[in-house]
Amino acid sequence: MKSTHCSFKPLVSPYELKRPVRWDEPFGRSAPVDVEIGFGMGEMLMRTARECPDRNFIGIEQHWERLCKTLRVMTKEQLTAPEAFQNIRILWVDARVVFERLFTSKSVDTIYCLFPCPWPKKSHIKHRLFHHDFLKLLNDRLKKDGKVKVVTDSYPYLEWVLSQAEGTGFRVETKTVQSQYDTKFERKWREEGQQEFFNLNFFKKKHINVSVKKDIVLKNYTLDKFDFERLRLKDEKGEISVIFKDTVFDREKQKVLIYTLVAEQHLTQHFWIAVTRKKKAWSIAKAEGQNFFPTAGIARALALVYEAAVNTA
Ligand SMILES: C[S@@+](CC[C@H](N)C(=O)[O-])C[C@H]1O[C@@H](n2cnc3c(N)ncnc32)[C@H](O)[C@@H]1O
Missing domain, CATH: 3.40.50.150 (Vaccinia Virus protein VP39)
Structure with missing residues (x-):
């Protein structure tokens, strides 16, 4: 009989490894x-x-x-x-x-x-x-x-x-x-x-230095005013490409989720950006519970959402 049981124990999540990685x-x-x-x-x-x-x-x-x-x-x-x-x-x-x-x-x-x-x-x-x-x-x-x-x-x-x-x-x-x-x-x-x-x-035979690419510390943005109806997200194409694929607005929870694709060299990542009402201000940050490498492209995507959000005020 064909075995269908499969243990994922040998699988290592690259996002959870402490950096620099000690194997x-x-x-x-x-x-x-x-x-x-x-x-x-x-x-x-x-x-x-x-x-x-x-x-x-x-x-x-x-x-x-x-x-x-x-x-x-x-x-x-x-x-x-x-x-x-x-x-x-x-x-x-x-x-x-x-x-x-x-x-x-x-x-x-x-x-x-x-x-x-x-x-x-x-x-x-x-x-x-x-x-x-x-x-x-x-x-x-x-x-x-x-x-x-x-x-x-x-x-x-x-x-x-x-x-x-x-x-x-x-x-x-x-x-x-x-x-x-x-x-x-x-x-x-x-x-x-x-x-x-x-x-x-x-x-x-000879050592060639190529430095390890480091994770970027992502910035969380805040702004006082934000109007979802006026939000116009602009894609960016180039060495870093940022494409805003989809936007979901929950009026009751005062929360926007933006599904974003970021491509930089051979690394393409999809992730959600959250624009959330927090007491008196709005915050812009990566949505919780996602795995990706924090790169310059991801930082650029957050900055583009911030720029577009500022323009809605
Ligand atoms: C032609 S197959 C050979 C597979 C296996 N070594 C064999 O001999 O049967 C090439 C494999 O490399 C994997 N592969 C290609 N580029 C890769 C990359 N950049 N990172 C990880 N795997 C890659 C592909 O998914 C594919 O399974």
Whole structure:
């Protein structure tokens, strides 16, 4: 019978981790840290975690269904072996954001990525993960002698990654390998007839500094007068884009909720801004009970609501 039971215990909320993040805490022990980017159905993550019980593994995946399938397999194995996978923690976030914000400098031992999306179309190249700046970021987060291992099915992608490597502090080795990882995508390419894959190993030789992106302390605004009927919110587009998607006004509670989208580089966040009557004044702040990274974009969205609210007086 197919198991549907799924424990979310290995899942770590990136918003609740204390900064700077000390990964010993969510694991409850200090051990070398290995990270898999885009673990898919988790075959490699689970196998290496089983083989190396003395290491801590962090799996990053942004595809919720694949992540849940991995958790389901882990849960099933834990029914008969409760000690299994105690060395795995999982993050449901874009890997770029994780490396920018949640790993400190020189904190990771090894980074793996099997079959990253090659984004073969020219117009999609901007989505490729292992570009020059991302490699520099990984370099900073790796410990001395740390390593990044990428396996791809696409020779043009291998060539492109190699073209990004100069000046990133790595010595790169490439080799052709047979199928050996038994992941969903490796099986898929094998079934389609591909016999050989391309392995890129990046060995850290020189440290490159890339600072950790810090959370911003968000300002709460207050104003004496506010008239919802006259509120005109203006979207802003550019390096930081702020789009006001929806507004809900509760006349009785004297409260406005504004559903807002903020996009900055590769980070897109949705959140609610609350304009609330508090005794004699109105306050503008993030609505309670939401998870997001407090960024310059979020701060800009609050400032835009404040400017529009001031204009209603
Ligand atoms: C082609 S699949 C490979 C999955 C798995 N490694 C395998 O071999 O079967 C690429 C995976 O990377 C994930 N992914 C792509 N970009 C990502 C990112 N920026 N952060 C986290 N996961 C990402 C995708 O959701 C997808 O599951």
